[in-house]
Each structure stands twice: as structure tokens, then as C-alpha cells.
Amino acid sequence: MIRELSFIDVLYLIAAARWTLALTAIAFLGGGIVGLAIALLRVSSLLPLRWLGAIYVHAVQGTPLLAWLFVFFFGLSIFGFTVSPWLAAAAAYSIYAGAFLGEIWRGCLQAIPRTQWEAGASLGLGFTQQLRYVIVPQALRLAIPPTVGFLVQLIKNTSLAAVIGFIELTREGQLTTATTFRPFTVYLIVAAIYFALCFPLTQWSRRLERRLHVAR
Amino acid sequence: MTYNFQFRDVFAAWEFLLEGLALTLELSLVTMAIGLVIGLAGAAARVYGAPWLKRIVAVYVETIRNTPLIVQLFLIFFGLPSAGLKFDANTAAMIALSINLGAYSIEIIRAGLEAIPRSQIEAGQSLGLSPLQIYRYVIIFPAIKMMFPALSSQFVLLMLATSVVSQISAQDLFHMASIIQSRTFRDFEVYILVAAAYLVLALLFRLAFAGIYQFVFARR
Numbered sequence: 001m002i003r004e005l006s007f008i009d010v011l012y013l014i015a016a017a018r019w020t021l022a023l024t025a026i027a028f029l030g031g032g033i034v035g036l037a038i039a040l041l042r043v044s045s046l047l048p049l050r051w052l053g054a055i056y057v058h059a060v061q062g063t064p065l066l067a068w069l070f071v072f073f074f075g076l077s078i079f080g081f082t083v084s085p086w087l088a089a090a091a092a093y094s095i096y097a098g099a100f101l102g103e104i105w106r107g108c109l110q111a112i113p114r115t116q117w118e119a120g121a122s123l124g125l126g127f128t129q130q131l132r133y134v135i136v137p138q139a140l141r142l143a144i145p146p147t148v149g150f151l152v153q154l155i156k157n158t159s160l161a162a163v164i165g166f167i168e169l170t171r172e173g174q175l176t177t178a179t180t181f182r183p184f185t186v187y188l189i190v191a192a193i194y195f196a197l198c199f200p201l202t203q204w205s206r207r208l209e210r211r212l213h214v215a216r
Numbered sequence: 217m218t219y220n221f222q223f224r225d226v227f228a229a230w231e232f233l234l235e236g237l238a239l240t241l242e243l244s245l246v247t248m249a250i251g252l253v254i255g256l257a258g259a260a261a262r263v264y265g266a267p268w269l270k271r272i273v274a275v276y277v278e279t280i281r282n283t284p285l286i287v288q289l290f291l292i293f294f295g296l297p298s299a300g301l302k303f304d305a306n307t308a309a310m311i312a313l314s315i316n317l318g319a320y321s322i323e324i325i326r327a328g329l330e331a332i333p334r335s336q337i338e339a340g341q342s343l344g345l346s347p348l349q350i351y352r353y354v355i356i357f358p359a360i361k362m363m364f365p366a367l368s369s370q371f372v373l374l375m376l377a378t379s380v381v382s383q384i385s386a387q388d389l390f391h392m393a394s395i396i397q398s399r400t401f402r403d404f405e406v407y408i409l410v411a412a413a414y415l416v417l418a419l420l421f422r423l424a425f426a427g428i429y430q431f432v433f434a435r436r
Contacts (some may be wrong), residue, residue: 062372062418064379066390067411074403152282159284163383170287177294184295191283191291198282 005180010189016172017193023158023168026090028151031097038102043109045127053102060099065160068092073164085166093161097154104146108139145212148205152198159194169193225400226409229392236392237413243309243388244375244421250314251374255321255367256356262322263329273322280319286380288312293384309381309388317374324366328359361433368425372418379414389413 041053060068073088081087112135120130162171173190177183262273280288293308303311332355340350360367382391393410397403 059415062376062415063411064376064390064414066379066382067407067414070393070407071404071411074397075407078404156282156284159286160380162286170284170290173287173290182298183290184298187287187291187295191287194283194287195279199278202278202282 003180005176005182005185009176009180009186013169013172013176013186013189013193016167017169017197019166019168020155020158020170020194020197023089023093023161023166024151024155027093027097027154027158030090030094031101031154034094034098035101035105038098039105039109040131042102042106053106057099057103060095061103065092065096065157066163068095069160069164085161085164088164089158089161089166093154093158096157097150100150100153101147104150105139105143108143108146109135111142112138141212145205145209148201148208152201152205155197155201156194221405222402223405223409226396226402226405229396229399232392232396233389233410233413236387236389239306239387240375240378240389240417243306243313243378243381243386244371246310247313247317247374247378248371250310251317251321251371252367254314254318255325258318258322259325259329260351262326277319277322280316281323285312285316285377286383288316289380289384305381305384305386308384309378309386313374313378313381316377317370320370320374321367324363324370325359327366328363329355331362332359364425364429364433368422368429371425372421375417375421376414 038053038056041049042057044050044053069088069092072091073083073085076083076088076091116134116138117130120134125133158168159170161168162174165171167175169190173186177186180186258273258276261269262277265273289309289312292312293303293305296303296308336354336358337350340354345353378388379390381388382394385391389410393406397406400406
């Protein structure tokens with residue numbers, strides 16, 4: 001049934017944005033764990049481990065996120081799992097975010113001069129101790145601006161979860177369009193909500209970056 | 217696990233996949249060309265333009281970069297017809313992708329332009345180069361050379377992002393995958409195969425960009 005687009009629809013759309021944020025949070029958490037592992041693999045002193053990390057990053061960054069979503073949503077059921085959109089999305093986004101965050105954080109770890117590692121070694125610290133007390137505290141400062149920047153990418157890309165029926169902002173937009181038949185207005189509102197979520201983060205990331213440059 | 221992987225039915229539909237691949241390639245290449253033109257013009261306007269022009273370009277870049285591609289696509293394909301502008305799926309896809317890539321290109325090229333030291337431009341002036349010559353040889357060429365890695369990885373990301381156009385029924389590689397899926401019910405096989413195809417494409421694009429860099433920039 002076609003009905004008029006009313007203010008309550010706008011409220012529903014805004015309410016649906018919380019699922020966008022929830023998915024972003026899950027993706028960031030899962031991706032953060034994967035990304036940390038990948039970054040460590042990429043800076044490890046063993047060649048096979050470095051290769052493993054590199055293959056993972058290239059494989060994920062060379063395939064569309066959409067393909068991962070479909071593989072998990074349609075594919076996992078053949079292994080006997082019942083896959084909900086939540087599970088498929090959480091898995092696909094963790095894999096996807098892990099590759100990008102891993103690459104960002106590797107860059108930050110490698111930006112710390114070699115001599116800092118050597119200074120740690122000459123103080124008798126082991127690999128993990130060097131990492132924990134010398135490298136990571138310095139790399140963390142470098143990592144924050146690009147990580148916030150990636151968060152914006154992540155929020156935008158959660159919109160793709162709509163295609164496997166995950167109810168978030170974009171999916172709610174599709175549903176509202178189907179009942180009100182006002183696609184232009186609805187998608188404009190959806191875009192505005194995304195903008196309201198992303199723009200402050202973009203600005204924050206930019207400010208952090210500028211401050212970092214001043215500090216150096 | 218007792219699942220038997222059967223790629224036979226999927227491979228039997230290779231003509232579909234090839235057709236989809238052609239559109240994916242076409243969309244990618246056309247969009248890259250248009251995106252680069254928008255990027256060059258927009259970045260020049262953003263850095264050297266009048267204040268009002270700078271502001272317009274900034275609004276364009278920020279609006280596009282802070283909203284999802286799929287929503288931009290829906291707005292153009294489903295939304296614009298109610299304003300009297302109707303496109304078929306392929307045209308809508310091309311427009312949305314170009315507008316999207318254009319914004320990212322502007323931001324990347326702008327960073328390159330701003331990294332050109334003022335003294336370089338003055339050196340060009342003192343050699344008697346015309347403003348157009350300065351723009352071409354002293355500003356744009358080194359700027360693109362500097363930003364080439366960022367630009368080419370953005371282009372590869374765009375090629376992968378073309379898969380989104382399957383959602384407005386443009387018949388690209390990904391759309392063909394869902395057609396084959398609905399005919400053969402071989403979900404896992406189809407999507408794994410298509411993912412592999414994109415991976416190969418991404419690799420080929422990276423190789424091509426590396427080749428272009430060698431050919432155009434490395435020796436100068």
C-alpha cells in the first residue's frame with residue numbers, strides 16, 4: 001500500500017542509523033583484532049609470516065566487499081550453519097576491515113625508525129617488550145588520524161549490508177521507498193544522515209592529522 | 217562436512233560471466249577517464265580558483281566523500297526519475313561512479329598540487345614559461361607523478377566498487393553471478409569464482425598502472 005511520507009518515517013530512518021553504528025562497532029572490533037594480527041605478521045622477522053600477512057591483505061583488498069558478504073551469507077549455509085544477516089555481516093566486515101586496518105597500522109609501526117628497535121634491544125628488551133614499551137606507544141600517536149579516517153569508510157560501507165537483508169540505514173531507506181514511493185526524498189534523507197555521521201569524523205581526523213604535523 | 221563442490225554448472229554459464237566482465241571493464245575504464253578529468257579540473261579549481269569556485273568544489277568533494285556510493289547510486293537511478301531525469305541502469309551507474317571517483321580524485325590531486333613548492337612555479341616564470349606551460353610541466357606533471365600510487369589504488373578500489381551497480385540491475389560481472397546463482401543454486405561456487413575473477417582483475421589493473429608509471433614518469 002502506498003502512503004504519504006511523513007515525519008514519523010524520518011524518525012524511523014534516524015532510528016535505523018543505530019544499526020549502522022552497531023554494525024560499524026562490530027566491524028571495527030572484529031577488524032581491529034584481525035588488523036592487529038595482520039600488522040604484527042607484516043612486521044615480524046620471519047619471512048613466511050610476512051608473506052602470510054601480505055597475501056591476506058592483497059586477497060582482501062583485491063576483491064569486492066560485496067563478494068565477501070555473499071560468500072558468507074549464501075556460502076556458509078552449505079557447511080551446515082544457519083547464517084543470519086548479522087553473523088554474515090560481522091564475519092565479512094571483520095575480514096574486510098582487518099585487511100585495511102592491518103595495512104594502516106603496519107605503516108605506523110614501520111614509520112618508527114629502526115634505531116628505536118635497536119635502542120630497545122640494547123637495553124635488553126625482547127621483541128614483545130620492544131613492541132610494547134618502545135614502538136607501540138609512538139606508533140599509536142601516528143595511527144589515530146588514519147584510523148578515524150578509515151572509520152568513515154567503514155560507516156559508509158556498512159550500507160552494502162543492506163543487500164543481504166541486514167536492516168540498517170540504507171535498507172530502511174529501501175523499505176520506506178517501497179511503502180511511500182518517494183525515492184528521491186527518502187534517499188536524500190538517508191544521504192543526509194550518513195553525512196551527519198561521517199562529516200564530523202572526517203573533520204576530526206583532519207584536525208588530528210594537522211596537530212600531528214605541527215608536533216613533528 | 218559432506219558438501220560436494222560442483223563448478224560444472226557455473227562454468228557452463230561462462231558466456232554470462234564474460235558478458236558481465238565486459239561491462240565491468242567498460243564501466244571501470246570509462247569512469248577512470250571521466251574521474252581523472254573531473255579530478256584535474258576540480259583540483260585546479262580548488263587550489264587556484266576564485267573563492268566561490270573553491271567553496272563549490274569543496275562542498276562537492278565533502279558531500280560525495282561522506283555518503284555511501286550505493287546511496288548515491290540509488291538517488292540517481294531511483295530518485296532522479298521523479299525529478300524528470302530518467303537513465304537506464306548502465307548510464308546511471310556510469311554517472312554515479314564518475315561523480316564518486318571524481319571527488320576522490322580531486323582530493324588526491326589537490327594534495328599533489330599543494331605539495332609543489334612556490335619556488336618551482338617562480339623558477340618556471342623566470343624561465344619565461346607561459347602560465348599554461350607552467351601548469352603542464354611544472355605543476356601537473358610532478359603532482360601526478362607524486363600522487364600516482366594513491367591515485368592508482370583509488371582506481372583499483374573503484375573497479376571493485378563497480379560491483380555495487382549490480383544492485384540497480386546493471387548487468388556487470390556481479391549481477392551475472394546472481395543470475396547464475398538463481399539458475400544453478402551453486403551459491404558458494406559462483407561467488408568464490410567471481411571473487412577470484414575480481415582478484416585477477418585487480419592484479420591486472422595494478423600491473424597496468426605500474427607499467428604506465430614506468431612508461432610515463434619513471435624515466436623523466
